[in-house]
Amino acid sequence: MSESETTAEQAAREQELTDRVIASFDHTRNPRLRYLLQTLVRYAHAYVREVRLTEEEWNAWIGFLTDVGRITTDWRQEFVLLSDVLxxxxQTIAVNNEAYNDATEATVLGPFFVNDAPFVELGDDIGGGAPGEPCWVEGSVRDTSGNPIPNARIEVWEADDEGLYDIQHDDGRVYGRAHLFSDVNGEYHFWALSPTPYPIPDDGPVGKLLDAVDRTPYRAPHLHFMVTADGYRTLVTHIFVRGDEHLATDSVFGVRDSLIKEFASHPGGDPTPDGRDLGDATWRDVRFDIVLAPRDFRTA
Incomplete structure (x- = not known):
């Protein structure tokens, strides 16, 4: 039975309950909290009524969320993972990073960012000896008028060729992450690893959910960036590898067309931009020009 097939008496009974629950928050002292809770109730009740949720389905959802809580630890946040795959x-990032001229689009932070990543000079290698193909990354940091932003802090982090981040190991190793600063012309460059696809943790309830709906747990290969500069909105974003098969099915919906870049492949022996000797190893290069929005652009 659909909601439209219910009798007028039944619909009125359901609406009365919704109205009563919403009214129970009328005296919430914090107006924003009142708005959040009342809107949540309105949409949650509408969902239950629209799909005619059965008690068995409700119990299954409660059991699922209980399992999500049980597997969550200090280093694994299954609730964030659930938010990601839904x-x-x-969507929260989109709402909080409104489009402004040609400012670079934001995407998910992900669970593997850590504070106090090692500092590297421009041109250094963030790979830390991890397995993977070398990749030269260069670009600029500018404002929406095209002016260079010197001394912008650029945090970068990524997985190795086996799809693992350093903090997924328990031996304290550090690789694939660093921070550096743009130069006086707003330019930056460094060596990293060519991004490769990897699955999000799929051995828990969220992984079972993806399996049940025939969705892949794989993320499209990417390199993380967080860019901060005085007077500008903090940018959290990735760049993705053009042509990868996972771009259209990225498990957390993080791909944006503007963030897909050409990672040009070079055979072993090709000269590198900084003269680094890689012997017979293949390598790639990519350019990512970053544009930051002003912090308070609505009042600018």
């Missing part, structure tokens, strides 16, 4: 994380 697209809620990306």
């Amino acid at each position: 697209g809620v994380s990306m």
